[in-house]
Amino acid sequence: xxxxxxxxxxxxxxxxxxxxxxxxxxxxxxxxxxxxxxxxxxxxxxxxxxxxxxxxxxxxxxxxxxxxxxxxxxxxxxxxxxxxxxxxxxxxxxxxxxxxxxxxxxxxxxxxxxxxxxxxxxxxxxxxxxxxxxxxxxxxxxxxxxxxxxxxxxxxxxxxxxxxxxxxxxxxxxxxxxxxxxxxxxxxxxxxxxxxxxxxxxxxxxxxxxxxxxxxxxxxxxxxxxxxxxxxxxxxxxxxxxxxxxxxxxxxxxxxxxxxxxxxxxxxxxxxxxxxxxxxxxxxxxxxxxxxxxxxxxxxxxxxxxxxxxxxxxxxxxxxxxxxxxxxxxxxxxxxxxxxxxxxxxxxxxxxxxxxxxxxxxxxxxxxxxxxxxxxxxxxxxxx
Numbered sequence: 001x002x003x004x005x006x007x008x009x010x011x012x013x014x015x016x017x018x019x020x021x022x023x024x025x026x027x028x029x030x031x032x033x034x035x036x037x038x039x040x041x042x043x044x045x046x047x048x049x050x051x052x053x054x055x056x057x058x059x060x061x062x063x064x065x066x067x068x069x070x071x072x073x074x075x076x077x078x079x080x081x082x083x084x085x086x087x088x089x090x091x092x093x094x095x096x097x098x099x100x101x102x103x104x105x106x107x108x109x110x111x112x113x114x115x116x117x118x119x120x121x122x123x124x125x126x127x128x129x130x131x132x133x134x135x136x137x138x139x140x141x142x143x144x145x146x147x148x149x150x151x152x153x154x155x156x157x158x159x160x161x162x163x164x165x166x167x168x169x170x171x172x173x174x175x176x177x178x179x180x181x182x183x184x185x186x187x188x189x190x191x192x193x194x195x196x197x198x199x200x201x202x203x204x205x206x207x208x209x210x211x212x213x214x215x216x217x218x219x220x221x222x223x224x225x226x227x228x229x230x231x232x233x234x235x236x237x238x239x240x241x242x243x244x245x246x247x248x249x250x251x252x253x254x255x256x257x258x259x260x261x262x263x264x265x266x267x268x269x270x271x272x273x274x275x276x277x278x279x280x281x282x283x284x285x286x287x288x289x290x291x292x293x294x295x296x297x298x299x300x301x302x303x304x305x306x307x308x309x310x311x312x313x314x315x316x317x318x319x320x321x322x323x324x325x326x327x328x329x330x331x332x333x334x335x336x337x338x339x340x341x342x343x344x345x346x347x348x349x350x351x352x353x354x355x356x357x358x359x360x361x362x363x364x365x366x367x368x369x370x371x372x373x374x375x376x377x378x379x380x381x382x383x384x
Contacts, residue, residue: 018044018045018046018085018086018087018381019045019046019047019048019085019086019087020040020045020046020047020048020086020087020088020089020090021047021048021050021086021088021089021090021100021103021107022036022037022040022047022048022049022050022089022090022091022092023049023050023051023089023090023091023092023093023096023097023099023100023103024049024050024051024052024091024092024093024096025051025052025054025092025093025094025095025096026051026052026054026055026093027051027052027053027054027055027056027057027058027071027076028054028055028056028057028058029049029058029059029061029062030061030116031061031180031261031293032092032114032116032157032180032293033061033092033114033116034059034060034061034062034066035062035063035183035367035371036090036092036114036371037049037059037062037066037078038062038063038064038066039367039368039371039374040090041064041066041067041078041079042064043375043380045079045087045380046077046078046079046080046081047077047078047079048075048076048077048078049075049076049077049078050074050075050096050099051074051075051076051096052074052095052096053073053074057071057076059071059076059078060260061260061261063183063185063261063262066078067079069081086107086109087109087380087381088104088109088110088111088112088379088380089103089104089107089109089110089111089112090111090112090113090114091111091112091113091114091151092113092114092116093119094115094119094140094143094144095143097113097143097144097147097151098143098146098147100113101147101150101151104152110152110153110379110380111150111151111152111153112151112152112153112154112155112374112379113147113148113151113153113154113155114154114155114156114178115154115155115156115157115164115168116156116157116291117157117284118157118159118163118164118167118284118287119140120137120140120141120144120167121137121283121284121287122284123136123137123139123140144168144171145171148168148171148172149171149172151172151174152174152379153174153176153374153377153379154168154172154174154175154176155175155176155177155178155374156168156175156176156177156178157177157178157179157180157289157290157291158177158178158179158180158289158290158291159287159288159289159291159311160286160287160288160289160311160312161289162177162289163287164287165177176373176374176377178370178371178373178374179290179291179370180290180291180292180293180296180367181290181296181365181366181367181369181370182293182296182297182300182360182366182367183366183367183368184366184367184368185265186261186265186297186300186301186360187300187360187361187365187366189265189269189301190300190301190302190357190360191269191270191302192302192353192354192357193271193272193273193302193303193349193350193353194270194271194272195272195346195350197270197271197272198230198231198232198272199230199231199232199272199273199274199342199343199346199349200231200232200233200234200271200272200273200274201216201220201231201232201233201234201273201274201276201306201339202233202234202235202236202264202267202268202273202274202275202276202298202303203216203233203234203235203236203237203275203276203294204236204237204264204275204294204297205236205237205293205294206237206238206239207235207237207238207239207240207243207244207247207255208239208240208243209240209243209280210279210280210282210285211278211279211280212276212277212278212279212280212308212330212335213235213239213240213243213247214243215278215330215331215332215335216233216235216276216278216335217233217235217246217247217250217253218332218335219332219333219335219336219338219339220233220252220253220336220339221250221252221253222332222333222336223336223339223340223343224340227339227340227343227344228252230343231252231339231343232252232253232254233252233253233254234253234254234255234256234267235247235253235254235255235256236256236259236263236264236267237256237257237259238257238258244257261297264297265301268301268303272346272349273301273303274303274304274305274306274323274339274342274349275294275295275297275298275299275303275304275305275306275323276305276306276307277292277294277295277298277305277306277307277308277313277317278306278307278308278326278330278335279292279307279308279310279328280308280328280329280330281308281310281327281328281329285308285310285311285328286310286311286328287310287311288310288311288312288313289311289312290312290316292313295307295313295316295317296360296365298356299322299356299359299360300356300360300365302353302354302356302357303353303356304322304323304324304342304349304352304353304356305317305322305323305324305356306323306324306325306326306335306338306339306342307323307324307325307326308325308326308327308328308330309325309326309327309328310328313325320355320359321351321352321355322352322355322356322359323352324338324341324342325338326338
């Protein structure tokens, strides 16, 4: 009996693992990329991650640790090494899409491209002068126009009214929206919030003023002393070094750097928390749909949310009775009043918390359900 037959009869001989090659534009695997990698690892695939040597390697944003066997200047290996049986190529950034396309043609395997940002619009909001941003936008557009017709499947975030999916459908006919819902581990680790704790306002994500971090601190510091005595502000993330230095000097504000998702969940356990998702009114943020990862992580942990009137936030937060909204101008006084309202209304917070928990207990509100959409295409072989 040969090895394959022995494996088929359950004698413990594992078949040669299937491999995938993943391309990324940077060595930092953001939360969405990390969740793609985690699902591939969980399904029994070994991964060769190829990335431009920008920044240092950051591969710790997944919920379950990735089995990183080695990192180099251009690539990282996740799981056992593989040289054969490459079954798919994934691409997570437009900049490396041509290379990913050539790789998929070489191995004659499907190419799955994920657009987790509206890159063409984002380039127009980038730093630099008018001509630099327009040239960057043109580079994204023509890369998409040339490559997307040959991509097997394009997945994308859901923006308000499906604007990104509609944009991509002009260049390829096979586009699948995948919502940025959290893994089931967030839902499973949720607990009812205690009623006798100070109210902790929490923010997770990049520490930038356009994401409302500065306005959140100013609003918190403007609370009356009696309300500040019953509340705290915690910032989880990295970003603007000058802003972080200023935040660390403020009384009642704590900055947590270099944290992973598990750290945040442990912090929330046993605390009464309100999540902050206060985004400025930039063109990209005004189109936010379900692509705000932290919003649904807050909900999964049973947090009410203070957000801004951008994109679909009004229907997902205010209309659903899960929090309060302020204008996208990030007015600190409006934010201060929203904070004060929640500090003074523990019963209202508790009701919002229970509604959030009920929402996120639905089976389709998880990343695993979203990954099931990719599995349902039949482009990947069954898990080993």
